[in-house]
Each structure stands twice: as structure tokens, then as C-alpha cells.
Amino acid sequence: MSDKIINKRDLNRVFRRGIAMQFSWNYERMQALGYCWTILPVLKKLYKGNPDGLKKAVVRNLEFFNTHPFMAMPIMGTSLAMEEKVAEGGDIDGTSISAIKVAMMGPFAGIGDSFFWFTLFPVCAGIGVSLSKGGSVLGPLAFLVLFNIFNLGTRYFGLKYGYKFGNEFIEKISGGAMMQRLSEGTTLVGLMVLGVMTATMVTVPLDFVIGEGEQAMSLKLIFDGIMPNIVPLLLTLGVYKLIKKGMSTTAVLFSVIGIAILGAVIGLF
Incomplete structure (x- = not known):
């Protein structure tokens, strides 16, 4: 050296x-x-x-x-x-x-x-x-x-x-x-790892049910029918977009927590 x-x-x-x-x-x-x-x-x-x-x-x-x-x-x-x-x-x-x-x-x-x-x-x-x-x-x-x-x-x-x-x-x-x-x-x-982590570690429990009886389906099943894990993907891309626009990660974190609490109160999650 x-x-x-x-x-x-x-x-x-x-x-x-x-x-x-x-x-x-x-x-x-x-x-x-x-x-x-x-x-x-x-x-x-x-x-x-x-x-x-x-x-x-x-x-x-x-x-x-x-x-x-x-x-x-x-x-x-x-x-x-x-x-x-x-x-x-x-x-x-x-x-x-x-x-x-x-x-x-x-x-x-x-x-x-x-x-x-x-x-x-x-x-x-x-x-x-x-x-x-x-x-x-x-x-x-x-x-x-x-x-x-x-x-x-x-x-x-x-x-x-x-x-x-x-x-x-x-x-x-x-x-x-x-x-x-x-x-x-x-x-x-690195992008492949990020994709795998998004699909396996990001969860959005959309348990709100649409319809009644045998026709009832949760929002999660409806969105997964369009594309599996599309909601976690959209959430990840949304967070990425906010951070790219200059929003601090702390503000994004508390925003997600607020949305989760609100969704649980109204029965969406």
C-alpha cells in the first residue's frame, strides 16, 4: 500500500x-x-x-x-x-x-x-x-x-x-x-431486490367487502385480479414520487400512518 x-x-x-x-x-x-x-x-x-x-x-x-x-x-x-x-x-x-x-x-x-x-x-x-x-x-x-x-x-x-x-x-x-x-x-x-421486497414486505390489507353472499369480494381480491400485488406496488411508487418531489421521508411516514389509521376507522382496512 x-x-x-x-x-x-x-x-x-x-x-x-x-x-x-x-x-x-x-x-x-x-x-x-x-x-x-x-x-x-x-x-x-x-x-x-x-x-x-x-x-x-x-x-x-x-x-x-x-x-x-x-x-x-x-x-x-x-x-x-x-x-x-x-x-x-x-x-x-x-x-x-x-x-x-x-x-x-x-x-x-x-x-x-x-x-x-x-x-x-x-x-x-x-x-x-x-x-x-x-x-x-x-x-x-x-x-x-x-x-x-x-x-x-x-x-x-x-x-x-x-x-x-x-x-x-x-x-x-x-x-x-x-x-x-x-x-x-x-x-x-438492486431494482430486482427492490421489486421482490415490495411484493413480499409491503402489505395493504384492503378488507372492505363489495357485494353480498357468494358474490361478495374484498377490494384486495379485486385489485389482485387485475395484477397480483398491484396495491403495494402503487403505494411504493407513490412514496417514491413524493420523496422525489422533495417531501421528507419522515413526513411521508407519518402520512402513511395517518392514512392507515383513517382507513381502519372507516373500515377500509
């Missing part, structure tokens, strides 16, 4: 700051503020003397971000390698960095949840509980030590090798059309 702007000291600083990344979690952009704060010292170093470049880097790293907190470091390492190329005037642009983050955060969240919460945590807790049966203080200590070996190890080596392999990856694909194709591909994957 000696010929690079980012050195080992910079990565170690990102690692330490990354432990506190979740402290600023919010419902609007989730981990975005913590993500940007974690890498901000490196961004300032990369864009020293280039305030416009720094401003653009901060803005794109404040975009929506959410993944398993232990798995965020490999993504940070890769995106920092790409930021370094942008700062050096390389053949990539800021939209590619955003696209890579979007493409990586979903799969890494799944890996982190399945490994840390559903596999490692029960195993370490089981070892700790078994040691605690006799009243030994080694139980909780063993749990904390074992779990955090994997926790901190994943963060540290994920950041280190994310940056290292990110540089090698960029060198292989820069200078041609591959970066553009990769950016378009990752954007497409």
Missing part, C-alpha cells in the same frame, strides 16, 4: 471508528450517517485541496445504506479503493461506487445474519451457559471472547482485504466498458 494515498494507519482508523457505526442508525437512511462518519477522515485525505470532490464524496456516502454491521467493513474497503481511484482521476465515477455498495449490502447482510446471529451467537452462548452452570465467571467471559474474536476479526480483515482486492479488481476492469456494464448490472440487481 506504500504507493497508495490510503495507508495502513488510515485503515486502522476506519476500523476503530466503524465499531461505533450503529450509534447513528435512523429510519430514514439507516446506517448511512454512521457509514459516512466512519470513512470521513480518509475522504478528507483523499480530496485534500479539492472541496468540490469532497462534497460529492460525502453526499454519495450519505445515500441509503444498510447491511449487517459486522459485514460493513469489506464494503467500506472496496468503496475506499474506488474513492481513491476517483480522487486520482481514474476511469471510474461516483455512480459506480454507489452501485457497488447497493449490490454488496444485500448479500452481505444475509451472510452476516445467518452466520453471526443464527450460527455463531447460539454456539458461543451455549458454551458460555455451560461454563456458567457452576457459577463460574468464565461463562460470560468465554462468550464475549469467542464471539468478539469473529466479530472484530471479520471487521478488521474484511476492511483490509476489501481494500486490497478492491484495488486489484478495479485495475482489472478499468480502462474498458466492463465498469459500465458492472454498474448497470448491479443497478439492475
Whole structure:
């Protein structure tokens, strides 16, 4: 890394700051503020003397971000390698960095949840509980030590090798059309994930019944007969349109809550 702007000291600083990344979690952009704060010292170093470049880097790293907190470091390492190329005037642009983050955060969240919460945590807790049966203080200590070996190890080596392999990856694909194709591909994957989440996670219980007896049908069945899950789709597109027009996500959230309460009172939902 000696010929690079980012050195080992910079990565170690990102690692330490990354432990506190979740402290600023919010419902609007989730981990975005913590993500940007974690890498901000490196961004300032990369864009020293280039305030416009720094401003653009901060803005794109404040975009929506959410993944398993232990798995965020490999993504940070890769995106920092790409930021370094942008700062050096390389053949990539800021939209590619955003696209890579979007493409990586979903799969890494799944890996982190399945490994840390559903596999490692029960195993370490089981070892700790078994040691605690006799009243030994080694139980909780063993749990904390074992779990955090994997926790901190994943963060540290994920950041280190994310940056290292990110540089090698960029060198292989820069200078041609591959970066553009990769950016378009990752954007497409992100849109597909958004579509799946809309169909499976957004529900609008239109239970209001039209007709009587055997002819009675709920509004949900009527709309689903036109196109399955059309109402969640329209709701998602409506929220997107409002946000694009400048309405804050908090205002949109409370508006949806108000509509839900009103619909429940009048029997629509």
C-alpha cells in the first residue's frame, strides 16, 4: 500500500471508528450517517485541496445504506479503493461506487445474519451457559471472547482485504466498458431486490367487502385480479414520487400512518 494515498494507519482508523457505526442508525437512511462518519477522515485525505470532490464524496456516502454491521467493513474497503481511484482521476465515477455498495449490502447482510446471529451467537452462548452452570465467571467471559474474536476479526480483515482486492479488481476492469456494464448490472440487481421486497414486505390489507353472499369480494381480491400485488406496488411508487418531489421521508411516514389509521376507522382496512 506504500504507493497508495490510503495507508495502513488510515485503515486502522476506519476500523476503530466503524465499531461505533450503529450509534447513528435512523429510519430514514439507516446506517448511512454512521457509514459516512466512519470513512470521513480518509475522504478528507483523499480530496485534500479539492472541496468540490469532497462534497460529492460525502453526499454519495450519505445515500441509503444498510447491511449487517459486522459485514460493513469489506464494503467500506472496496468503496475506499474506488474513492481513491476517483480522487486520482481514474476511469471510474461516483455512480459506480454507489452501485457497488447497493449490490454488496444485500448479500452481505444475509451472510452476516445467518452466520453471526443464527450460527455463531447460539454456539458461543451455549458454551458460555455451560461454563456458567457452576457459577463460574468464565461463562460470560468465554462468550464475549469467542464471539468478539469473529466479530472484530471479520471487521478488521474484511476492511483490509476489501481494500486490497478492491484495488486489484478495479485495475482489472478499468480502462474498458466492463465498469459500465458492472454498474448497470448491479443497478439492475438492486431494482430486482427492490421489486421482490415490495411484493413480499409491503402489505395493504384492503378488507372492505363489495357485494353480498357468494358474490361478495374484498377490494384486495379485486385489485389482485387485475395484477397480483398491484396495491403495494402503487403505494411504493407513490412514496417514491413524493420523496422525489422533495417531501421528507419522515413526513411521508407519518402520512402513511395517518392514512392507515383513517382507513381502519372507516373500515377500509
